[in-house]
Amino acid sequence: MPDETISILQGSAFVVCDRRGDFRAGRDAAVGLFYRDVRHLSRWELRLNGRELDVLSAKTIEYDEAAFFLVEPTGTIYRNPSLSVIRRREVARGMREEIELQNHGVKTLHLELSFLFGADFADIFEVKDGLSKKGSHYRSQQGDILTLGYRRDDYCRETYLRAPGAFFTEESLTFRLALEPRESWHGLIEVDVAIAAGGPLPKRAHSPDMPASLPQWLAAAPRLETDWHDLKATYRRSIVDLAALRFYPYPTSPASLPAAGLPWFMAVFGRDSLIASYQALPFVPEMARTTLRALAAQQATEMDDMRDAEPGKILHELRLGEMAHFRERPQSPYYGAADSTPLFLIVLDEYERWTGDVETVRELEQSARAAVTWMREHGDADGDSFIEYQTRNPGVGLENQCWKDSWNSIVLPDATMAQPPIATCEIQGYAYDALRRTARLARAVWDDPAYADQLDSDADELQRRFDAAFWLDDLGFYALALDRDKNPVRTLTSNIGHLLWSGIVPEERVGALVTHLCGEQLFTGWGVRTLADGQQAYNPIEYHNGTVWPHDTALIAAGLYRYNRRVEANRLAVGLLDAARHVGFRLPEAFAGYPRRTTEVPVVYPTACSPQAWATGAPLLLLRVLLGLEPTAEGLSVDPFLPDRIGYLALRGVPGRWGAADAVGEHTSR
Known part of the structure; x- marks a missing residue:
């Protein structure tokens, strides 16, 4: 064969x-x-x-x-x-x-x-x-x-x-x-x-399960111009694959959203759909709108131990097969993710910043407030300001409910597992960002300044407590997590890069984090390892303990950009985009964590999904970083900073509250 x-x-x-x-x-x-x-x-x-x-x-x-x-x-x-x-x-x-x-x-x-x-x-x-x-x-x-x-x-x-x-x-x-x-x-x-006896499903017309056909989808996306020809191919592949992954998750779904990835995750994953939608906002903003609405429609309203559900929580996964039907896997929708809820708030705010669609934000106000309430009450059950997780369904529920959700991902330096309840560092960053962003929406859209002030106060307190509890002064980075005894998990991982993306890191800590993220223990030359080489649990082909995930690296690059570390952001961006040409211009779910100088080509993780939503969205986020795209009240702000690899880069027709705008950058000697 x-x-x-x-x-x-x-x-x-x-x-x-x-x-x-x-x-x-x-x-x-x-x-x-x-x-x-x-x-x-x-x-x-x-x-x-x-x-x-x-x-x-x-x-x-x-x-x-x-x-x-x-x-x-x-x-x-x-x-x-x-x-x-x-x-x-x-x-x-x-x-x-x-x-x-x-x-x-x-x-x-x-x-x-x-x-x-x-x-x-x-x-x-x-x-x-x-x-x-x-x-x-x-x-x-x-x-x-x-x-x-x-x-x-x-x-x-x-x-x-x-x-x-x-x-x-x-x-x-x-x-x-x-x-x-x-x-x-x-x-x-x-x-x-x-899906029932004697009732073949009617076929739709030969077009995606979306109002827009593929030609319409491509025509609506910005046109890329660049002298880096491989980047053109990667960009088109990303836009096409996002179209391919769209689907209606359930028969009564009010909107479509991207499935997580082929073949294992052709289903709704709240975290994946939200991050992919965030990545794609400057290109296909309607994906964020449909994702937000679809997830709000399935927001939990009651406690359910079988499904790890709590009021206000955004779902993790929606499965429609036999094993979910008979509860041999968590019954759908399953809510075993501690990060999908703050990510929902982050994307809601970012969507409004890009599009100016206040009607959707007003429509989802109650869902947003319920999400904040979940973070305050169920997410932070012990009242220490941190979101912790522990499954209430130990038979089939997920042990780890962060983005690194494999059973052995939250690992101590001696390679033993952290014991729940667990508070991972990046989720605290997401929560901080979600509070800040929801405060902005409360002032600008919901006309509730008192609520906004309370959210900002909560964010201030979270930032203070987080730095005190997670910072490891002797190692120069933030702990991966706090375990059930509130002891820091002193393991060096890529999670610290997400903290830059969220903005929770004080300026005086940034330099130390950047040194780790761009050093040889974490950066392979293609991207950032999930767990650093030299740690006892490191394995370049372990799902979350040494591999390189494109979306992870792209978010870290966006974090470096946020703190104006653009040389380092470009280094990550070029490494990851260069990897795409070796894999048919379609970034897979994950690469093995081998050093670039050893393999000379990126090695795809053995069971990686491809296409996969947030890997597909990674090049789009990197284009935003390279061109310095930010939405403002006045229009699209463009602040290009191109690496030596790129002489010219332009996006024509970037959609947003301004209608459509061009973003153009040329390399200059620096």
């Missing part, structure tokens, strides 16, 4: 296959046709007279279509094939496959063209963890439509195969053909899906 995979996606559906267009799922392989967290086809293999075909070429056509150009195998280099096969595939609430055969020879060919199929209906968590099914499979056929189904109690999923002119067996559909010389044959197979 060819090693390279081809992925296409639209809305809640995606297909991952090999370069023939085939897939056959193993126990933990994320290949197949998926819809809303469930694999509706686990096997789809083309055979010509019982044999596999050879690949000439395979490519994606934007994000929701792919084409595969195949030939019959001859078994020898001395005989050229006389039959070619073209497969064209689209995905949209199912799959549509067109087949074209061309006889280039001088003899009539008698052919059997078969598709071997299967549907295991595996939940995405079952795929990831190699788990077995608990329900029962069934099948039925009416005319030229075969139904493959799965049922477990009140849960049901179905897949429908329609292939006019084919005959079916238990595991295959076959077209029998006689193809004259120079003759072509065309066939069509449609695969529909259902």
